[in-house]
Amino acid sequence: MKKFYFLSFCFLILFKLASAQDGTKKTISVNFQQAKIEQFVSELESKTGYHFYYIQAQFDSLKVTLQATDKPLETILNMAFQGTEFRYTITQQQVFLTKGRTIRTELASGFFNTQPANQPAQTAAVVDYSEEKEKKVVEASTENKLYEIGIRTNNIKSGTANLAGYVRNIKSGETIIGASIYNPDTKVGIATDQFGYYSLTLPRGRQTLVIKGLGMKDTRRKIILYSDGKLNIDLQEQVTSLKEVQISAEKVANVRSVEMGVNKLDIKSIKQIPTAFGEADVLRVVLTLPGVQTVGEATTGFNVRGGSADQNLILLNDATIYNPSHFFGFFSAFNPDIVKNIELYKSTIPEKYGGRLSSVLAVDDREGNKKLFTGSAGIGLLTSRLNVEGPIIKNKTSFIFGGRATYSDWLLKLLPEAYKHSTASFYDFNLDISHQIDDKNNLYITTYISKDKFRLNSDTAYGYSNQNANIRWKHNFNNKLYGVLTAGVDRYNYDVASTANPVNAYKLNFAVHQTNFKTDFNYYLNPKHTINFGLSSIYYNLNPGDFEPNGSKSLAAPDMVAKEQALESALYIGDKYDVTPDFSISAGIRYSLYNYLGPQTVDNYAPNLPKESVNVIDSTTYGKNKVIKTYGGPEIRVSARYNLDDDLSIKAAYNTLRQYIHLLSNTTAISPTDTYKLSDPNIKPQYGQQVSLGLYKNLKNNTIETSIEVYYKKISDYLDYKSGATLLLNDHIERDVLSTQGKAYGVEFLVRKTAGKLNGWMSYTYSRTFLRQNDPNAGELINGGVYYPANYDKPHDFNFTGNYRFSHRFSVSLNATYSTGRPITLPIAKYVYAGSERVFYSDRNAYRIPDYFRTDFSMNIEGNHKVHQLTHNSWTIGVYNLTGRANAYSTYFTEQGGVINGYKLSIFARPIPFVNYNIRF
């Protein structure tokens, strides 16, 4: 039994260089049966005369059963150790037995710096160190330190290695989304994903990384990259400085990324924009972006590039929000204290998203502070907010909670008699938990609940609610591959109740429930290819309306429209391929499949005849979970970018999308009683295609971003309504809707200044949107079957949003918006009928309401910036609609006293001052 000492061994091999092939000449014969290491070694020593070195404890478990005749020592050792972790090295009649790794018996090449430059890299070692299991993740929080990544080797091999990790806020431990990690030498860079994760392939050796994060101080890290490894980067929060107020982390991202038509905003820039009641509003900011329009002020439904309001997929932490507004649209559903950032995809919609035609608005909450308990509170005229966050297990698990509630009834009490007895209120709560299981596994639980109630002096009470919960598990398989598994439920429901007349008292409920499951994988194949793939499935359970008596005296007949079920599944794969540093393509395909499921009774209509009761041939009843109708098909997502210059690029994109769920609404704004409908044999899914082209140029050291994008879009099977359609409690909705085709085109200009005392953006959009119903078999032609402008067709749209920082503590914001008035249908003739003057309307949307113009102004005053104080506070004071212009929300003609009068309805017809007090602790 020989003792083996590592140090002396090192010394030994350093000076006794020899060939590893030394012991190959002599052959021996052996026969071992369950031989232990001592027996095995002593027999080999006696037969070869070689000396064996090993650590006995490591070889406890070894039992050798082996028979060999006239074999070299190497062969015998190979046979004995085959399939085990044991390794051997033979040099100078000495045999070193090791576990797990092979001992190299030469100096690393270049050790004496004598190796000719053109000699291929040393390949003696046969083990890839990067496969080592428990490797330490390097935590990098300092700029000047040199961090070693991978297993240190004396010589640095040529070639590349992969570096991956998280970018986090050093103070709260929260991950940073969209931070860019950039290597100035190779000009290779990447942005962190929604988990703050990055994976980057770099040349091995000494490298510098430049890291820029949203609201974080720009920083750099020096690394020596030996082999694949992990580096978590902690960033310092940006202390508001006069020179560097930033909006985008990715200062070159707009030029460099392959994506088109994507707007990213963080909560800081959202908070700078003045809003009607002083509370930062995510959706109102979205409306200032080019290509986004709204039909009016008190609506949160928005229209992206000629799409209808239901064609936007609104996601809060990957959960679908069906009604994104509170309080008639005066507030958005997203608590500004919890929101981290938003991303709006208008053109290049990533393969992993689907199910809506126009856009994806992804709102992400912050992670709770992993280091200390903090919170904030805000007091406004109508609402108050509270947010608390902190660690559950320090540095591992954290929670964040946000809540909002109204006390708006006092405002309603000030109204004239006709509205005095109205009530309106809402609340919402967010609770998110994030947990780091280990270096490779993270768990995120997010929940959201909201409730709105109102009664507008009528005897009818309305209420609606969003409820969402989901759990996401992120697993890093290795540096290059990670997967996210998401499961969740999203619910939206509303109810309408009336009790005024006990005989007619009723309650009406509507609900849409969806259960989601999806997996998304991200694979950084090599520096040129990043691959996304995954699958998703949504099970819909929709209650289109049940009507029931309210109270014992009620004679209301219970009526229930049959519930609907459907399964929407999708499989996708996409590849971002950097063909050359200047030319990149992102190409993907998403195959979506939709099954309309039983139980259900479906009417069969005679072909080529209007879907009316007289044309029903028969009806078919399907059993539970029976597939009634299947729709599906590929969706193509392609975009490409070519850099013409360092700060100038051109991009093109083509997208197709499918939408299987339809909003039924014949009001211009999203109303709380709009219902949803799943595609069925009689209502086809919507299909959209968009082609777009853009030019991007950055000026003045990337502090000014400019872009021009043009697009053309076609939509088929979008639903419009027959005159006098009944949408609520309609068992045969297909008889009241019409399938239309749409086309939209436009050009969008954006100038954005991201740094300096003055920052903000300015956008101008020229766009048109038309619909057409020209199928004479559908029962009714709209406007004789020619194209007519959609409700949200507003050709000219200009927005300015700016913030000027006078000092660290005082800044002012100004917001100005102008747009063409939206189309309306006006009366062109009048007549007397049923005792009154009545009007006869023009073709649909043949006229327009007056143009829209509004300016808002706000001042942000912050308390002192001493770091160590119990609370930090700030004030926001401002005026909404500074010029007091009475913008028309709508115009209408109504009979009063037997005479038709025209009226213009404005929502905010005069300046509205507001004040908000915020406190952070």
Add this chain to the structure above:
Amino acid sequence: MSLSTMVATGCKKPYNPIIADTNSNYLVVEGVIAPGQDSTFFRLSRTVNVSTKQSFKPELFAQIAVVSDANTSYPLQEMGNGVYASAPLNLDNTHKYRISIQTVDNRTYLSALVEVKTTPEIDSVGYIIRGNGVQIYVNAHDNKAKTRFYRWDFNETWRFHSQFPSNYKLVDGDPVYRPSSEQVYECWGNDTSQNVVLASTTKLTSDVVTQQPITFISSTAEKLETRYSILLKQYALTEAGYTYYANLKKNTEQLGSIFDAQPSSIKGNITCSSNPVEQVLGFVSASTVTKKRIFIDNRDLPAWQAYTYYDQMDCRRDTVRLKDVFTIHSAYTGTPPPYLPLSEPYFAAPIECVDCTLRGTNKQPVFWK
């Protein structure tokens, strides 16, 4: 649901856009085929441009008839001002009927054949006193549950008086004692319904209409000054007829809130035989009518203060010599004399404050009790 002024800062302003006049001249047909003992009335008119002052343009000299599905024809007589009428038709309810029109420009129009609906009796008409007025409602039902769709219209009559009683009238410029048969102090005003009032009981287990609001009279209305009466008329509708009236109401009475439905074209059941794409407005239905009248006395109501017509006017009595009444005031405005003598010898007041027949009739209606 109207949110129009929900926010204190919201507002509603008159709006009169410039709309290119389109020379619209569509035929409008209004009326109900009365199958029983009532007369059938139809009114034909034409649409006019929105900017036109006069909104009613009668269609004259048309030939109009009720025609059964067995092609029996019952012509209507022209009564003037676009109204055409027939004596009671006593139709056979097992047949369907339509209207056939031939206009002076030789176009022919036909309505769809409609079934004859029998309207159930009105159970009761009542009212509820609210803080700011009186809500009049109706109760009705159909045991056979065959009606389901109801429409109402009504005639209102009320007694009112002028600001000052007048004991004299002017005859050839001279004040003469006014006989009681020519009194102008107490009159009866009347009005007809201006809104479409509808109800559907399809969402109820039985065909019962309970406290369906008909009209609301403000507490300050002159209608409630002394005594008020309403004659409610009930019509049964087919589902198509109900849809037509509901759309008419939606399009012309219920606009102006945030969640408004968009105006839509209203499709009636009349087409032009010679030009099927021509727009024809109106819906022809056939049903009996049932009626009920109630009275409301001011003494049964809370002590509300009516805001009368005279409160908007400067109704002051001037002292003048009786013989000067004519000469003084005809100098201002000519005839008829704007001032009427009140009592001997000194008082006179503007005619609007004195002569109630300017706004009603001084003959007591026959139904008035």
